[in-house]
Structures are given as C-alpha cells and as structure tokens.
Amino acid sequence: MSESTTAARTDLPAKLADADQRYRDVEARIEEYGEETVEQVADAYRRAMDLLDRYEGQATGTGRENFQKFIQFQEKFATLVENLPDEMPERDAFETANDRFDKRRLNESDFEYARETLDSAGDIAGLLADREAALNEFREVRREIGHAIADLREEIAERERLVELGAADLDAPIEDIRDPIETYNAAVADAFAEFKSGGSARELLDFVAAVDDYPLVEFRDVPENLREYVQTREVGTEPVSDLLKYADYSNSKLDHYVEDPTELKRAVATNQTYLERLDADPLEIDWPPKPAADLRWRVEELVSVVARFADDEVVADLRSVQSVVRDESRFERLRTAAEAETELSDAERQKVASGEVESELSDLRDRKDRLEDARDEYPDR
Known part of the structure; x- marks a missing residue:
C-alpha cells in the first residue's frame, strides 16, 4: 500500500466528522427559518430569477414590442412581490428590487441591481441544495470508509495467512x-x-x-x-x-x-x-x-x-x-x-520470523477499528 493511500485512510475519520458538521450547520440554518419558510423563499427566488432572465433582453429596448414586454414584466414582478407572505424572510429585498423597476424605462443595470439585491434571498433559497450537497458528501465519505474497511480486511486476512504459513512445520513429512x-x-x-x-x-x-x-x-x-x-x-x-x-x-x-x-x-x-x-x-x-x-x-x-x-x-x-x-x-x-x-517466498518467511508481519497486522487492525468506530459514530442519514 502506498503512503498516500495510507494517509488518505487515516484522514477519513476526520473527513467524515467535517462532512457531518457541514450537514449539521446547514440543517441548523434551515431549522432556524423552518423548512416550509425556506421552501417559500426558494420558490419566490426561483420565480423572480426566471422573470429577470426571461425579460431582461425584451424589456430594455425602445420599440413598441419592447414596451409591451416592459409592461408585462412590471406587472408580473409586482404581482409576484405582492403575493409574498408578509412574514417571509428577505421580503424587503423583493420589494426593493420591485421599487427599482417602478419607472418608465429599464436598462440592464436595473436587472443587475435586482439580482444583487436578491442575493440575500438566494442564500436562503440555496440552503436546500446546500443540504443535499452536504448529505451527498457525507454519504460519499461513509462509502469511502466502507471500501477502506473492506480493503483493510483483505490485507489483514493476507497477513494472517502469512503468519499461519510462517508457523508451519517445514520439516513435516509432507x-x-x-x-x-x-x-x-x-x-x-x-x-x-x-x-x-x-x-x-x-x-x-x-x-x-x-x-x-x-x-x-x-x-x-x-x-x-x-x-x-x-x-x-x-x-x-x-x-x-x-x-x-x-x-x-x-x-x-x-x-x-x-x-x-x-x-x-x-x-x-x-x-x-x-x-x-x-x-x-x-x-x-x-x-x-x-x-x-x-x-x-x-x-x-x-x-x-x-x-x-x-x-x-x-x-x-x-x-x-x-x-x-x-x-x-x-x-x-x-x-x-x-x-x-x-506459497511462501524466502522474503516472506523472513518477514514473519522477524515479527514484521505481526507489527503490520497490529497497525492494520488499529486502522480498521478507527474506521469502524467513525462509521458507527456517524450513522447514515
């Protein structure tokens, strides 16, 4: 096993603890607002971004058709904001963006301002995706630990086999x-x-x-x-x-x-x-x-x-x-x-006789125990 592989396995318990903490942090922020409230903000933010993306090129021109699109955009964005729950977090950001659009002509800077103003709502809206990403990362680290444990079990079995063969009576009348x-x-x-x-x-x-x-x-x-x-x-x-x-x-x-x-x-x-x-x-x-x-x-x-x-x-x-x-x-x-x-080479016999294999076995078992403890400490979600 390479040193880099060994180091990666050693880091896995800490990596799992970090992934678990990231998940807990995101979950705590969602609980702070409430799942339903975060979903409301996410829905409002998604609809607002859709309107901005859809109308930016159409509502900023000077022709008759552009003016019609401008009116449609103003009405739709205003309706979106008016229908938002009064107590919804960052509702004022939506109102501020809407106020910016309350004029006779729009340009690209107005849309840019609206997007920047809604960044705070976007942070809340992104919590659901952040939680999913954190959960996926947590589960991926647990899978890595599972694979590492399986690999270590194979290595342990190989060393145990060497010890068993090394203890054989080579003078036996085979x-x-x-x-x-x-x-x-x-x-x-x-x-x-x-x-x-x-x-x-x-x-x-x-x-x-x-x-x-x-x-x-x-x-x-x-x-x-x-x-x-x-x-x-x-x-x-x-x-x-x-x-x-x-x-x-x-x-x-x-x-x-x-x-x-x-x-x-x-x-x-x-x-x-x-x-x-x-x-x-x-x-x-x-x-x-x-x-x-x-x-x-x-x-x-x-x-x-x-x-x-x-x-x-x-x-x-x-x-x-x-x-x-x-x-x-x-x-x-x-x-x-x-x-x-x-099956045993001369080099393997020497390793067994010197106690090197027993030392490797002890190290491998310790590593496996640490990984199993980490997996038990942070069960799958």
Missing part, C-alpha cells in the same frame, strides 16, 4: 500426503487418456454428461449439438481421435466414411477445441490439497466417478488418498506445511 495424491493423479490421467483413445466418442461423452450429477467433479458441459450427433450417428461409436481426424478431411474424402460430411463438420469441427482439451484434469486432486473436510467429500464423489471407466487399481490409489484424510488434525498440519512450502 510426502505422506503428497505421494498418494501424485500416484493417484498420474494413474487417473493415464486411465482417462486410455478411455478417451480406446473407447467410443459416445461412451466418453455419455460419461462426461453423467458426471453432472457430481457437483465436486467439474467437467465442462458437452456441447448439445456434439452430443446429439455422436448419440444418433454410427460414427459416434468410433474414438474421439477418429472423429477429429475426419473433421480435417475434405468433404469428398469424408464421403467414404460418413453419410453427411457437412453434418459431421458442423458437429465435430466446431467443437474441436472442446474435444482436444477434454482430459483428466477435473478428476485430479490439487496440490497443495484442499482442507480435509472438502477433500473428503470430493474423494467420495471421485470414487464413484472414476470407477465408471478406470480399473480397480486406480480406485485403490484414490482410496489411499482417502485414508490419509481420516486423521484430520495430522492431515491439516501436513497440508499447511505443504502450502507454506509452495
């Missing part, structure tokens, strides 16, 4: 769990490759489709047009490798192998990448492995899935993996050591 997993992975990869090359495309894709019933074994869905083709055409009884080979043939050559070359091209050639990439990866076990509880459920599903195409030896290799998960506490100790070996 081969006790690695060897069974690697043995199984190699065996299932070979078995699936043999199934793919030796079995029919129909059997292979039926297998992949059936695995949908096992959510922890995630093959990509078989494209519908491909599955329908191998299910309903004689060529579907041939291996995938033959179908891919046919897809590269010209239509004239393909005529000797299938009834409808175009149909094969449409079903197989368009899904060539899918067929080529279909391998045992969804059946293999990650290294480092998932936690014992997760792995136990996955292995149980894999036993049922792998037994559909592989021999008993591969299933036995999988049960060897299952056996090392039974002692959960030992498995987790070895798994953490494996993760530390895989």
